[in-house]
Amino acid sequence: MRNDLTRNDFTRNDITRNDWMSLADRSLEAGGISRDDARLALAAPEDEAYELLAAARRVRVAKHGNRVRVHVLMNAKQGACPEDCSFCSQSSRFDDSGRRTKLETVESIVAAARHAADNGAWKFCIVTATRGPSDADLDRICAAVREIKRTIPVKVCTSLGLLDDAKAARLAAAGVDRFNHNLETSERIYPTICTTHTWRDRVETVRTARRAGMEICSGGIVGMGETDEDLLDLAFALREVEASSIPVNFLDPRPGTPLGGTGISIRRRLTPLRCLQVLAVFRLIHPAADLRAAGGREMNLRSLQPLCLLAANSIFTEGYLTTPGNRADQDRRMIEDAGFTMEQVAAAPDHVAV
Numbered sequence: 273m274r275n276d277l278t279r280n281d282f283t284r285n286d287i288t289r290n291d292w293m294s295l296a297d298r299s300l301e302a303g304g305i306s307r308d309d310a311r312l313a314l315a316a317p318e319d320e321a322y323e324l325l326a327a328a329r330r331v332r333v334a335k336h337g338n339r340v341r342v343h344v345l346m347n348a349k350q351g352a353c354p355e356d357c358s359f360c361s362q363s364s365r366f367d368d369s370g371r372r373t374k375l376e377t378v379e380s381i382v383a384a385a386r387h388a389a390d391n392g393a394w395k396f397c398i399v400t401a402t403r404g405p406s407d408a409d410l411d412r413i414c415a416a417v418r419e420i421k422r423t424i425p426v427k428v429c430t431s432l433g434l435l436d437d438a439k440a441a442r443l444a445a446a447g448v449d450r451f452n453h454n455l456e457t458s459e460r461i462y463p464t465i466c467t468t469h470t471w472r473d474r475v476e477t478v479r480t481a482r483r484a485g486m487e488i489c490s491g492g493i494v495g496m497g498e499t500d501e502d503l504l505d506l507a508f509a510l511r512e513v514e515a516s517s518i519p520v521n522f523l524d525p526r527p528g529t530p531l532g533g534t535g536i537s538i539r540r541r542l543t544p545l546r547c548l549q550v551l552a553v554f555r556l557i558h559p560a561a562d563l564r565a566a567g568g569r570e571m572n573l574r575s576l577q578p579l580c581l582l583a584a585n586s587i588f589t590e591g592y593l594t595t596p597g598n599r600a601d602q603d604r605r606m607i608e609d610a611g612f613t614m615e616q617v618a619a620a621p622d623h624v625a626v
């Protein structure tokens with residue numbers, strides 16, 4: 273009899289579509305589902321993604337209502353990165369275009385933040401392609417952050433590579449709300465993705481940013497050859513490092529990179545339903561997180577993009593670091609048509625409405 277089974281007795285053969293909804297209760301009661309439950313949900317046939325999304329939606333609404341946080345990225349220093357992340361077209365190893373830009377000026381960073389806020393952004397993220405920030409880069413970025421926090425109603429995140437305590441303290445003192453540093457994937461397969469630094473280096477930078485008092489934004493990329501166990505490793509490592517913001521990216525293979533070439537055929541194919549299934553499972557594992565349908569949303573979810581809002585409570589708009597995305601007005605329309613509202617930030621201290 274089904275009622276005689278404890279939860280740990282569930283197996284793939286026992287669980288039915290209706291059981292997926294019980295994961296929502298377990299997620300809300302326990303602050304996230306167990307690894308065993310998450311494993312079953314990730315292994316479900318793709319056509320059960322809708323039931324998993326319904327469970328994820330219950331959690332999303334309980335924790336985040338119908339609000340959507342829109343994030344905007346600024347690639348403030350592009351290209352010529354010395355690292356060798358095999359998905360990234362900004363690595364000097366995979367980009368022979370000679371592209372190299374200097375760090376944007378304080379004025380241009382502030383102007384971009386103002387543009388983002390005027391378009392309804394909740395958070396503005398300053399990103400540089402680098403192993404880690406130089407002191408000179410930090411001088412400029414901190415000056416820009418101080419000006420943004422004083423005059424523009426938007427949260428600020430920075431993503432600047434590896435940090436030490438002194439650099440993290442400078443960013444926190446300037447008013448950075450969040451620091452982004454993705455764990456990207458499992459520790460197990462990270463050496464196949466990158467050789468110039470380790471997964472442990474990334475965890476250490478996340479911990480450094482947290483010690484300095486910044487919120488942690490950390491997520492990963494789906495579709496880089498990982499197994500379900502790797503995805504679970506990533507999801508539960510993010511719980512361990514207490515990531516309050518989790519961007520889930522879906523690989524958009526970039527020409528010239530190791531993950532953009534013929535190797536694509538040997539990896540598990542990402543379909544729109546598979547992407548939604550992964551997002552739903554991440555929501556069930558991380559009920560309170562600011563969960564984001566991040567890079568690769570447009571090309572991987574295609575016409576199912578609005579459904580990501582049933583699990584995720586945030587998205588990027590106006591593109592990514594090296595690829596274009598939807599325009600802000602397109603995403604605003606998608607959010608409103610799906611019955612959600614964009615979350616706003618209270619006015620900055622010296623904000624002047626225009």
Ligand code: SF4
Binds near residue numbers: 354356357361
């Ligand atoms: S992901 Fe970041 S650190 Fe890695 S190569 Fe690209 S810009 Fe450099």
